[in-house]
Amino acid sequence: MSEHVVVIGAVALGPKAACRFKRIRQDAKVTLIDRDEIFSYGGCGIPYFVSGDVSDANQLRTTAFHMVRDEPFFHDIKGVDVLSGTEATKIDRAKKQVHIKNLKSGAESVLDYDQLVIATGATPRKLNLPGEELENVFYVGNMHDAEKIKQGITKGKYAKAVVVGAGFIGLEMAEAFADMWGIETTVVEIFDQILPRMCSPVLAKMGQNHMEEQGVAFKLGQTVASIEGNGKVEKVVTSDGEVEADIVIVSAGVIPNDKLARECGLDCSERGGILVDESMRTSDSAIFSGGDCVIIKNAVDGSPMFLPMGSMANRQGRVIGSNLAGHSETFPPAAGSWVVKIFERAMSGTGMSLGAARQAGFDAISVLLIMADRAHFYPEKDMMTLEMVVDKATRRVLGLQGYSAGGDAMVGRINAVAALMKFQPKIEDISNLEVPYSPPFASAMDVLNAIANMADNAISGMNHGHGPDTFAEYWANRESGKFCFLDVRESADAEPFLKKYPEYWHNIPQGEIPKRYEELPKDKKLVLVCNTGGRSYEAQVMLDALGFEEVHNTQGGMAVIKAYGVDI
Template sequence: MSEHVVVIGAVALGPKAACRFKRIRQDAKVTLIDRDEIFSYGGCGIPYFVSGDVTDANQLRTTAFHMVRDEPFFQDIKGVDVLSSTEATKIDRENKQVHVTDLKTGKKSVIDYDQLVIGTGATPRKLNLPGEELENVFYVGNMHDAEKIKAGVTSGKYGKAVVVGAGFIGLEMAEAFADMWGIETTVVEIFEQILPRMCTPVLAKMGQTHMEEQGVAFKLGQTVSRIEGNGKVERVVTSDGEIEADIVIISAGVIPNDKLARECGLECSERGGIIVDEFMRTSDPLIYSGGDCVIIKNAVDDSPMFLPMGSMANRQGRVIGGNLAGRNETFPAAAGSWVVKLFEKSMAGTGMSLGAAKQAGFDAVSVMLIMADRAHFYPVKDMMTLEMVVDKATRRVLGLQGYAGSGDAMVGRINAVAGIMKYKPVIEDVSNLEVAYSPPFASAMDVLNAIANMADNALAGMNHGHGPDVFAEYWADRESGDYCFLDVREYADAEPFLTKYPEHWRNIPQGEIPKRFEELPKDKKLVLICNTGGRSYEAQIMLDALGFKEVLNTQGGMAVLKAFGVDI
């Protein structure tokens, strides 16, 4: 009798594991089980279906060659049996059986297995707010929710939207409402920044400022206490007031679906999630698991990590499929790479943010650089802001995050670093990282090499840099007389600010500092500024050598100040 592999969950990991195994073992029987009638779809594409970028919901279910991934597709093309609208209710490890219920008929049955895969994914975290039951309040958890939202959007039912949560899904849904459909959109977030824990407040503020320029409003540092309305939602009540709403999206993160695993005695994390080894095996050697329901190893510090990503699920599914067939493939760790599109800009990262690194116990610092993403003389280019997080003692690169107009260019840099994170790279590894070069694609000294060099200079004590947040504090306190704001650009660039702030803004072009340094006060902090931070760094080096004690370089210069929203 041929071996029977049963896979519970058929959205991302499950189909990948099932089909990979079947390709290796054509003689085996494979059964996919899913409680929904719609399965094997790209859930990460839901915001783009709502926005209209993806015009048909079935596009999220089709292959690259335009076949819908339904039961006949898996049966005829992949040789995999599918039991949709079927819920797995119990795993009997002793008898190697899965108890299931047909959700359409109520019929119960038992399926024997030789090996089992749990790919039950994750569920939106419920806030259990008063008023959640009102019409037009959604947790975006599946295609059914997506189609209801899209139907309301296209019919013009919604004029005002509130999105609870400023993580990936929340921001993507906010863009979907505001961009294509012109819906007045407000995002409410309990933390004081968007993308909490993913990047520093400085980068987060850049993304927020851009979204605000596109019409999205933010209520940060606020909680939602209840949702009100008469049958359907009319308003959201927060800790700071009320917001009118015709539709509410709650995107407060997800929690792993580990109930089946816990109930059958598999080892699970106290905080949620099935524990697996590098082979994606659970504590039962006949049961594998992966995707949004498991805990994996963080490549930066080897700590346990919950990382619900569709890309992760697909890669893990391939590993599981191979191991079901007797191979010894591994998924050792993940750096936690991410990217999100925010209208015309994008944000991305890998590894740890500065806050996360400090929380993990590293003596971490970060440096920020803004630079053209290709040769400065090439006519088509965009500015890219990168922030690198490093450990002072070991010089290890702990993370890299960015904000840019060209998301493709930035993701290329992020991915380059992500690929070496599991090897615990140090600054020199990135400083000397080989990247493909041609002026239409990169600078001779790539932005990635440049930010590593900047980190090296910072640890050597050569670059006394601060970000736009610190500059904003100094600027707000300019009347104290403690600061001298020195613009080291040419006069034509500095002239508007000299006219606007004659008492506070000074100008000595960087090349004239050796001749004119005596014009500068030595009893004040010298806050240097240029367009992107390059000239102000050179000026800082000069002034340090001339005996000035407190010289501070504004990393990223005017470009970052503008993106950050500093009003000068």
């Protein structure tokens, strides 16, 4: 009798594992089970369906050849049987059986398996707030939510939206409401920055400022106390007031669906999630698992990590499908690479942010660089801001995050470092990283090489300075007499600031410092500024050599100061 593989869950990982196995083992029988009747779709595309960038919900279910991934498609094209609208209620490991229930008819039955895959995904986290059950409160957990939201938008039902949570989905949904549909949108976040734990407060503030320029409001560092309304939502009550709303999106993260695994005795994390080895096998050798319901290893420090991403699920699905067929493939530790589009900008990263690295026990520092993503003389270019996180003792690169208008160019740089993270790269590996060069695509000294060089200079003590957040603190205390703000650009660039702040703003072009350094006070902190931080670094080196002890270079210069939102 042919082997029977049963796969529980048919959104991302499940179909990939099933189809990969079936390609290798045409003689085997494969059954996919999913409790929903809409399955095998790109869940990460839901915000773009809501925005209108994706016009038809079925586009999220179609292949590149415009075939809808429904039951007939899987049966006829892939040779895989699908039981949709069917819930797996119990796994009997001793008998190798899955108990199932048809959610329409209520009929119960049993499927025998030789090997099993658990791909049950994750569930949106509910906050257990008063009013969560009101009409027009959504979690964007499936295609049904997406279609209801889109229908309400197209019928003009929503004028004011509140998004709870400033993670990936929250920001994408905020953009979808505000950009395409002109809905007044407010984002409420319990942390004091967007994308908490993913990037530094500096990059987060730059992204937030851009979204605010596009009309999105933010209430950071606030909790939601309740959602109120008469039958349907009318307002959201936060720890700092009220926000009117006729639609609420709760995007407060997800929880791995590990109930079936726990109940049948598989090893699971105390914090949630199924434990698997590098082959994606569970504590039962006949059962594999992957996707949004498992715990994997962090490539930076080896710690357990929950990483619910569609790309991750698809890659793991192929590994599982191969191993079901007797191969010996492994899935490496992950760095947690990400990217999010926010209007005309993008934010991306891999590895750990500075805060996450320090929390993990590293003696970490970060450096901030803004530079053209192409040759400076090429007419079409964007400024790219990168922040690199490194461990001082070992010189390991722990993470890289960025913010840019040229999203594709930035993601290319992040991808290059992401590919190296499992090898624990050091600063010199990125400093000397080979990248393709041509002026329309990169600089001769690429921005990636440049930020690694900057990290090297910072660790050696050659480049010592601060980001726009510290500059903002110094500027706010300019009347204290402790600081001398020195603009090292040419006089024409500095002139507007000299006129506006004659008592605090000073100018000596970098090339004139050797002749004019005696004009500078030695009893104050010299806060150096230029356009992007390059000339101010050169000036800092000069002043260090001239015996000045308190010289502070503003990394990223005026470009980052402006993007950060310092009122100057």
